[in-house]
Amino acid sequence: MALRVYNTLSQTKEPFQTVAPGRVGMYVCGPTVYSKSHIGHMVGPVIFDTIKRYLTYLGYQVSWVVNITDVDDKLIVQAQKDGTTVKELAEQVTADSLDCLAALSVDGIDHMPRATEHIGEIIAITEGLIEKEFAYESGGDVYFDVNKAESYGKLSHRDPDDLMVGARIEPTTLKRNPGDFALWKRSKPDEPSWDSPWGPGRPGWHIECSAMSLKLLGAHFDIHGGGLDLVFPHHENELVQSESYTGVPFASYWMHNGLLTKDGRKISKSDPGTIVLMSDLLRDYSPDTIRVLMLSSHYRRPIDYGPTRLAEIDRGLQTFHRAFERFEELGNEPFHQLDAPRTRADWKAGDAPALREIAEHRTRFLDAMDDDFNTGGALGELFEVVHALNRTAAALTAASSPADLADYRSGMVVLKELSQLLGLFQKPPAKPEVGGDALTGDLLELLIELRARLRKEKNFAMADEVRNRLTGLGVVLEDGAQGTRWRIEPKH
RNA sequence: GGCUCAGUCGCCAAGUGGUAAGGCAACGGUUUGCAAAACCGUCACCCCCGGUUCGAAUCCGGGCUGAGCCUCCA
Numbered sequence: 001m002a003l004r005v006y007n008t009l010s011q012t013k014e015p016f017q018t019v020a021p022g023r024v025g026m027y028v029c030g031p032t033v034y035s036k037s038h039i040g041h042m043v044g045p046v047i048f049d050t051i052k053r054y055l056t057y058l059g060y061q062v063s064w065v066v067n068i069t070d071v072d073d074k075l076i077v078q079a080q081k082d083g084t085t086v087k088e089l090a091e092q093v094t095a096d097s098l099d100c101l102a103a104l105s106v107d108g109i110d111h112m113p114r115a116t117e118h119i120g121e122i123i124a125i126t127e128g129l130i131e132k133e134f135a136y137e138s139g140g141d142v143y144f145d146v147n148k149a150e151s152y153g154k155l156s157h158r159d160p161d162d163l164m165v166g167a168r169i170e171p172t173t174l175k176r177n178p179g180d181f182a183l184w185k186r187s188k189p190d191e192p193s194w195d196s197p198w199g200p201g202r203p204g205w206h207i208e209c210s211a212m213s214l215k216l217l218g219a220h221f222d223i224h225g226g227g228l229d230l231v232f233p234h235h236e237n238e239l240v241q242s243e244s245y246t247g248v249p250f251a252s253y254w255m256h257n258g259l260l261t262k263d264g265r266k267i268s269k270s271d272p273g274t275i276v277l278m279s280d281l282l283r284d285y286s287p288d289t290i291r292v293l294m295l296s297s298h299y300r301r302p303i304d305y306g307p308t309r310l311a312e313i314d315r316g317l318q319t320f321h322r323a324f325e326r327f328e329e330l331g332n333e334p335f336h337q338l339d340a341p342r343t344r345a346d347w348k349a350g351d352a353p354a355l356r357e358i359a360e361h362r363t364r365f366l367d368a369m370d371d372d373f374n375t376g377g378a379l380g381e382l383f384e385v386v387h388a389l390n391r392t393a394a395a396l397t398a399a400s401s402p403a404d405l406a407d408y409r410s411g412m413v414v415l416k417e418l419s420q421l422l423g424l425f426q427k428p429p430a431k432p433e434v435g436g437d438a439l440t441g442d443l444l445e446l447l448i449e450l451r452a453r454l455r456k457e458k459n460f461a462m463a464d465e466v467r468n469r470l471t472g473l474g475v476v477l478e479d480g481a482q483g484t485r486w487r488i489e490p491k492h
Numbered sequence: 493g494g495c496u497c498a499g500u501c502g503c504c505a506a507g508u509g510g511u512a513a514g515g516c517a518a519c520g521g522u523u524u525g526c527a528a529a530a531c532c533g534u535c536a537c538c539c540c541c542g543g544u545u546c547g548a549a550u551c552c553g554g555g556c557u558g559a560g561c562c563u564c565c566a
Contacts, residue, residue: 011496029566037566044566074564158495158562205564227566231496234565258497259560268565296515297505301498302559309504312516319515322529364513368506377506380514390530460525467527478528485529 001370003058005223006300008231008254009155013372018222019252023061025221026052027213027251029230030066030112033093034074037100037278039290039305040260040267045106046294046423047257047373048225052108053421054369059343065111065216067209068094071192071202086192090114100278104287105426111216115208119194122203122211125245126183126196134244138174140186140199146179149240155254156232181237183207206237213251214242224251228259228300258302260294267305276305288424289314295375295422316383320415320425323386326393327412329482331405336428340417347414352407354392358414361385365418375422382422385415444475448484451477 003016018024028048031041045066052062070090079089101109115122126142129135134148146152146160153160160179182204187193193200203211213221219242226235235254242250260267267274281290292313297303324335341347344366349359361384368377392408419425447466454463467477470486478485 031566032564041566072564156495156561228497228560229565232561233563257566259566261559264559266560266565292515301505304504309516312504315517316515318529326530374506376504377513380506383514387531394531455525458525464526471528476528479524479526480529 001367003370004372005253005255006372007252008256011157014253017252018060019218019220022059024055024063024223025217026055026062026064026223026225027209027217027221028064028066028224029209029226029234030068031093031097032069032072032074033090033097034072034078035269036093036096038267039276039278039281041097042100042104042106042278042290043260043294043303044225044227044257045101045109046104046291047299047375048255049104049106049108050295050375050421050423051223051225051255051373053423054373056108057343057421062108063110063217064108065113065213066109067212068097068112068114069205069208070094070114070116072205076191096279100282103278103282104291105423113212113216115203115212116192118208118211118215119203121215122207123184123194123196125207125211125214125241128245129183129241132244134241135183136176137198138176140201141174141182142184142198142204143175143180144183144237144241144244145176146181146240147177149244151243152240153236155236155239158232158236181206181233183241206234207241209234209238210242210245214246219246219248219250221251223253223255225255225257228256231256255299257299258297261302261304263306264304285310285314286317287427288317291423292317292379296379297376298372298374319383320386320419323389323393323415324425325485326390327408330393330396331409333409334428335412335416336425338413338416340413340420347410347417350407350410352403352410354388355407355411357388358385358411361388362414362418369421378418378422382415382418385411385418389415444470444486448477448486452484455479 004013005016006013026048028044031037048064052064055062068090071086075086075089079086082089101107126135129144130137130142133145135142135144184196184198184201184207185204186199186201191202193202213224224235224238231254239250262274262276265271265274267276269275289310293305293310294303296313328334347362349355361381365378365381365385368374368381371377389408389411392411396404396408416425447470451463451466454460454466470477474489476487476489478487
């Protein structure tokens with residue numbers, strides 16, 4: 001199956017064809033850095049990170065750009081409130097954002113350009129648009145004249161005339177049409193400002209993305225992404241100003257992720273009860289859990305977040321962690337150190353029946369990804385793979401041949417390969433630290449050893465008491481053929 | 493009011509014309525000193541009404557319900 005991608009422009013899934021053979025340019029709208037990241041901010045990055053992983057696996061060389069908006073009304077207001085400068089606020093919030101991205105294994109971003117570092121490019125485009133008469137200067141502001149562009153509305157599928165009805169647009173005498181949007185804004189005293197042909201000012205919201213994508217990816221690139229709520233007006237405006245300026249098509253594919261809701265309500269700054277800071281969430285849940293939440297359904301659908309849901313996912317993920325432990329016990333090799341195939345052609349099933357089954361699920365996984373990055377379907381196959389591996393592991397004994405062990409390992413490599421495509425299980429679990437420090441681990445090993453003696457002496461009453469009391473402390477013991485395992489239960 | 497999108501097991505969710513993946517929960521069983529884990533098994537006529545078709549969860553029409561956008565928002 002060949003890759004197909006849903007395009008907001010055509011509202012259909014289209015075969016994926018790049019501008020330049022073998023290369024993909026991808027631009028995703030990033031944060032406005034005026035307050036710390038909440039969970040909703042991470043949906044787009046996780047999804048597009050997964051998309052980049054898959055495109056890379058398919059053999060494309062992907063260049064991924066995520067912009068940082070570090071000049072904006074909201075930054076100005078917030079900095080004043082905090083008694084700090086816009087620059088300092090932007091730096092703090094950007095650092096938080098980068099921490100969250102790193103924690104969630106979003107590590108495929110190639111460029112994170114800042115708006116303030118591209119003022120020259122922004123001015124040049126604005127001048128060009130005035131020259132071509134798509135834009136006009138008015139009282140120190142510069143506006144894009146939406147009536148000059150026939151195609152306006154083609155992305156959000158709206159009739160420009162309909163837009164005006166019911167839209168609450170600030171009355172201003174500066175604009176020719178109510179729908180015109182600012183490319184450049186005259187700045188008030190005490191606001192960040194840059195010199196321009198129209199006097200001191202700062203860029204409008206939409207123009208920075210046009211400037212930075214043009215600079216880093218060229219006039220015509222492959223994928224433009226962002227949240228569904230950005231389709232209008234942001235992306236529509238970005239699209240019309242870019243194409244008006246360059247005269248060539250802008251992005252080939254527009255991809256929009258669904259929004260996250262909390263208990264059914266959209267996460268938004270204007271609804272404080274819905275805000276869940278990423279840094280807080282990461283204290284209670286593993287990055288994998290959060291990532292799976294975002295990848296468990298198709299990226300265009302809304303996702304509802306809640307503690308119950310995360311706990312559910314967490315429990316499901318335990319299946320994988322136990323399979324990794326089992327693998328390490330049987331083969332003396334940590335799952336996390338396995339080398340995964342880098343492309344589809346780098347793994348072959350061979351003749352072993354166990355591997356044939358895994359190969360089937362692998363095919364279905366990849367087919368799902370080919371179908372507009374259907375991570376939900378792919379995730380289902382991942383569970384099938386781990387179950388198949390557990391069956392294989394259960395059949396292994398001390399008398400098993402090296403060939404059987406090799407097949408088991410080969411199946412594990414597939415699990416590594418596929419989970420890596422989703423960005424899961426990238427880091428070894430931080431087990432000893434969970435309870436505090438390494439001493440915890442040593443003490444538990446001691447208790448387990450003593451309990452093993454009790455069991456050997458058939459003093460089950462005492463052995464059970466040790467286990468029960470540990471359970472009460474949040475430590476679960478599991479007796480297996482290879483000895484006793486312990487783990488700390490998450491508190492939620 | 494306008495423009496989009498969605499409605500599949502108790503909950504989450506895949507499936508875009510040929511008689512319903514997977515996860516969580518639940519219930520049997522194997523295993524275990526007992527547990528846990530693992531494994532095996534059970535658990536859905538796909539919001540409603542009409543239509544197209546040999547055949548529809550999947551296509552069309554009409555309802556009902558929910559979400560997003562039209563205003564800053566990932």
